[in-house]
Amino acid sequence: MKKNNFIKYFFLIIISVISVYPFYWLLVGSTLTDTEIFKLPPKLFFGSNFLTNYKNLINNQPIFSAFKNSLTISVIYTILTVYLSALSGYTFAKFEFKYKNLLFSIILITMMLPMQITLIPLFKLSIALGWQNKMQAIIIPALANAFGVFFMRQNMLSVPTELIESGRIDGSSEISIFHKIILPTSLPALSALAILSFIQQWGNFLWPLIILQEKSSTTLPVLLSMMVQRGNVVHYGEVLTGTVINILPVLIIFLFLQKYFISGIYNGAVKG
Amino acid sequence: MIKKNKYTPYLFLAPFFIIFSIFVIYPIFNSLYLSFTETKGINNIFIGFNNYKDVLTDKVFFKSILNVFLILGVQVPIMILLSTIFANLLNDENLKFRWLFRLFIFLPVLIDLVTYSIVFSLIFNENFGIINYVLELLHLPRILWLSGPIASKMLIIIAITWRWTGYNSIIVLAGLQSIDKSLYESSEIDGANSITKLYKITIPLIKPILLFCAIMSTIGTIQLFTEPQLLTLGGPNNATLTPIMYLYQYGFNSFKFGYASAVAYIITVIVFVMSLIQIKLSRGDK
Numbered sequence: 386m387k388k389n390n391f392i393k394y395f396f397l398i399i400i401s402v403i404s405v406y407p408f409y410w411l412l413v414g415s416t417l418t419d420t421e422i423f424k425l426p427p428k429l430f431f432g433s434n435f436l437t438n439y440k441n442l443i444n445n446q447p448i449f450s451a452f453k454n455s456l457t458i459s460v461i462y463t464i465l466t467v468y469l470s471a472l473s474g475y476t477f478a479k480f481e482f483k484y485k486n487l488l489f490s491i492i493l494i495t496m497m498l499p500m501q502i503t504l505i506p507l508f509k510l511s512i513a514l515g516w517q518n519k520m521q522a523i524i525i526p527a528l529a530n531a532f533g534v535f536f537m538r539q540n541m542l543s544v545p546t547e548l549i550e551s552g553r554i555d556g557s558s559e560i561s562i563f564h565k566i567i568l569p570t571s572l573p574a575l576s577a578l579a580i581l582s583f584i585q586q587w588g589n590f591l592w593p594l595i596i597l598q599e600k601s602s603t604t605l606p607v608l609l610s611m612m613v614q615r616g617n618v619v620h621y622g623e624v625l626t627g628t629v630i631n632i633l634p635v636l637i638i639f640l641f642l643q644k645y646f647i648s649g650i651y652n653g654a655v656k657g
Numbered sequence: 658m659i660k661k662n663k664y665t666p667y668l669f670l671a672p673f674f675i676i677f678s679i680f681v682i683y684p685i686f687n688s689l690y691l692s693f694t695e696t697k698g699i700n701n702i703f704i705g706f707n708n709y710k711d712v713l714t715d716k717v718f719f720k721s722i723l724n725v726f727l728i729l730g731v732q733v734p735i736m737i738l739l740s741t742i743f744a745n746l747l748n749d750e751n752l753k754f755r756w757l758f759r760l761f762i763f764l765p766v767l768i769d770l771v772t773y774s775i776v777f778s779l780i781f782n783e784n785f786g787i788i789n790y791v792l793e794l795l796h797l798p799r800i801l802w803l804s805g806p807i808a809s810k811m812l813i814i815i816a817i818t819w820r821w822t823g824y825n826s827i828i829v830l831a832g833l834q835s836i837d838k839s840l841y842e843s844s845e846i847d848g849a850n851s852i853t854k855l856y857k858i859t860i861p862l863i864k865p866i867l868l869f870c871a872i873m874s875t876i877g878t879i880q881l882f883t884e885p886q887l888l889t890l891g892g893p894n895n896a897t898l899t900p901i902m903y904l905y906q907y908g909f910n911s912f913k914f915g916y917a918s919a920v921a922y923i924i925t926v927i928v929f930v931m932s933l934i935q936i937k938l939s940r941g942d943k
Binding site: 393394396397400401403404405406407408410411414422423424425426427469470472473475476480482485488491492495497498499500501502503504505506507508509510525526528529531534559560563584587588590591595606607609610613615621624625628631632635636639647650651 | 662663665666667669670672673674676677679680681682683684685687688691743746752753757758761762763764765766767768769770771772773775776777778779780782784785786787790819823824827828831876879880882883886887890901904905908909914917918921922924925928929932
């Protein structure tokens with residue numbers, strides 16, 4: 386039995402090291418000079434070049450505008466998609482109306498299709514609307530979030546109908562019932578969807594790469610990918626400092642809202 | 658009785674469905690239409706199934722499909738197995754430092770695809786990366802992770818497995834925790850050991866969840882883009898080219914919208930068929 390336990394802990398420690406090492410390495414790398422990064426044996430401990438890397442990064446790359454763009458896009462998108470998904474999910478869960486099943490089936494079917502099927506028309510549409518290098522090109526199409534509606538509908542099913550009826554008896558309008566009764570009682574589900582949406586949008590790559598090609602209007606992941614493009618001289622000290630900036634918001638959210646994060650992944654998966 | 662306004666549901670759904678129609682429904686049909694056309698100047702000329710014929714007979718496209726199937730054929734089973742093992746280990750209430758191990762295993766879920774691809778390109782750098790350095794210390798040959806046709810696929814497999822095993826472990830772990838403990842207790846009375854319990858109770862009960870993970874991972878891998886784009890740029894000699902990279906190149910480097918739309922539809926059909934097959938397989942077992 387003892388030996389069995391030893392193997393188990395040994396295995397878990399190895400797995401933990403493998404999981405954590407790339408994070409540790411990008412932190413270490415951000416404190417090294419470019420030559421130190423490509424030195425054998427590989428450095429395992431922090432260097433002293435972080436401030437220089439940081440200074441070079443802000444001088445050579447529009448890192449702050451990329452950070453601001455990423456943050457603005459992710460925050461606005463998260464607020465809007467959570468609100469729209471909640472409103473639509475609530476309607477599907479708690480109202481009876483003509484074509485309800487048809488409309489919901491359409492949403493379910495599009496959930497099964499790969500998003501790339503819309504890519505070319507979306508590009509043409511965004512160009513026609515003059516949205517190239519503009520944030521709305523990322524935010525507005527993404528609001529057609531079939532998963533969000535589905536996720537909120539599943540959660541709203543368990544909201545007691547008496548709660549809604551009592552609001553109606555009090556003479557509240559339907560929209561104020563939604564705002565004053567439904568939204569506050571669904572906070573855990575709203576938080577879970579918000580965290581999932583934020584993280585997904587924060588890491589969004591393919592569509593911003595296509596539509597936000599200007600360096601000053603693009604997001605952090607696209608800027609980082611431009612910095613490591615083939616054929617250029619790549620300053621890895623700066624790149625890794627950039628990746629540290631890029632992962633910070635998500636790590637902070639995770640530390641504070643771990644519970645919602647995990648329930649979001651699970652509910653999104655199992656109820657999905 | 659309180660009178661409900663019968664237009665309320667439609668009003669509530671309107672904002673979502675307006676956006677949904679413009680940015681999802683219309684593009685789905687528009688790209689079907691485009692896939693039968695070729696752009697000449699400002700006109701779209703109808704060319705029937707020519708785009709489909711060209712895509713399906715292009716060896717490079719075929720190779721990109723083969724690549725993702727080779728990758729997912731190896732990666733998905735390994736990852737599902739690892740996720741099940743991790744989830745089982747983490748489900749043990751007597752495990753010391755359980756919360757810490759759980760945190761570590763889940764951590765890769767938090768990193769975005771671009772960042773981890775950059776980090777992996779350095780860790781697996783053929784000359785200066787720590788992986789090849791360790792291999793040399795162990796007197797093993799260095800591996801050409803970025804320039805070897807097989808090794809570069811291995812690198813993609815290792816990268817995706819690192820990124821997604823924690824994610825799937827969360828799902829499997831939550832599934833394990835929803836199993837009624839009395840099932841285990843009554844089987845213990847019947848004299849079942851831990852391996853019988855695993856095969857007779859745990860696996861059958863979490864099978865739907867494992868299937869869900871397998872389907873999502875399969876679909877995700879068919880749509881692979883960021884990792885090969887940043888790690889290998891599809892190379893060497895298209896050994897890690899994926900269908901979405903192929904679509905991206907035709908759509909947004911050479912702006913052949915008709916051709917790229919045909920590619921998108923073919924990928925969609927493949928994704929659809931793969932999920933149907935996996936659902937069928939799971940039902941066939943019963």
